[in-house]
Amino acid sequence: MVYNKVFKTCLLISIIALLATTVVFATTEVEVKDNEIVGGVMTVLKNVQTYSWPVAVIVLVYGMYQYYVVGSEAFEHKVSGQKLIVGLSVFMTIIQCLPLVYAIITINN
Secondary structure (H helix, E strand, O other), X not given: OOOHHHHHHHHXXXXXXXXXXXXXXXXXXXXXXXXXXXXXXXXXXXXXXXXXXXXXXXXXXXXXXXXXXXXHOOHHHHHXXXXXXXXXXXXXXXXXXXXXXXXXXXXXX
């Protein structure tokens, strides 16, 4: 795969962000803030972060199927599978980092 380093780097960042968010928010009540909007947005971001992994695994398996199995016969499917894998890894990195970035932005509020 051409984008193997990008895929591995993004996947590693996603896992580190998930673990860091879990550690940071393990003892913190998200909804305790005075502002209900800030707590609500954080709750939504945490839920999106948590429940995006099962969907990502299914899409990753489909992308690998496109790349390795179907792509061995047709080059177009190999390219689409590669795009799907790289796009998913970048998307997951963004989704996993959003709660941490939002917490840093709203820390003084």
